[in-house]
Amino acid sequence: MAHAHPDLTKNQALVFGKLSDASGPLTAYALLDNLRENGFRAPLQVYRALDKLVDYGLVHRLESLNAFVACRHKGCADHKTAAFAICETCGNVQEFSPDRAMEDLLRWTREQEFKLSRTTIELRGICRACSASQQA
Amino acid sequence: MAHAHPDLTKNQALVFGKLSDASGPLTAYALLDNLRENGFRAPLQVYRALDKLVDYGLVHRLESLNAFVACRHKGCADHKTAAFAICETCGNVQEFSPDRAMEDLLRWTREQEFKLSRTTIELRGICRACSASQQA
DNA sequence: CCCTGATTGTTATATTATTACTTAGGTACT
């Protein structure tokens, strides 16, 4: 569960705490609102903390949502890339390691001599739970 | 090169034209600026056209850039998903079909009974040309 | 003609992210 990273600063710890407690992704401004009672006043306090947390691998940014989730993927540090399945009905996000898929993408980057630095894989759809409850 | 789609309306054709002429991705507001001489005045004129064009598969949205590219992928209609390699040095975007990768992602969705509706795959890095010129 | 649905125009506003500048703390060296 723990990744290797420097000690978190006060603001980083506050933001990471909120994200860890949340049941799903939060936007930067949702975090700001949730942290006003902790003294947060300005977006930059959130964005700066998020930058570091993403850098440390503790938090992932979901590009298609402009939102952030705490990493709950046990093996995340072992993998170059995480993928996300985002339910458009309930908002839940499931993180997984698309190892085979990454192999194929890496093969493509080798063939093209593309120096990969970051990969985004996001699936949008409806999760099993929501599909089941819709049928009722 | 041509996809199956209804005739484009005036605004859709203007937006698609600009994107087709562009050498890389354009943001909605860049399109708006480029189309002011064609009578465009407001963001919605661009966003509404883009919505349709993306729907028709003529244009792709790059989530990690908040920008749009005309589809130049010959076989795009034959594939469920396109992937994009975005050079962070020159801004060029290369589209390709990650067929093997999608197979793996689809296997995951079947196992999880996740009803997939849309997939985003975006690679960030440095393209071959930029790597080569950096060495000079 | 009248109804309907799609498209467009226009204004205002919401949401997301960054720039610029300042203040505060800690560490290292003198």
Next chain:
DNA sequence: AGTACCTAAGTAATAATATAACAATCAGGG
């Protein structure tokens, strides 16, 4: 102690991206 240096944090203003709400126009079909 004093200074230089670095990182973090605070604050205000603004930029960039996206949508809501409502009015006007236009094309077909009955």
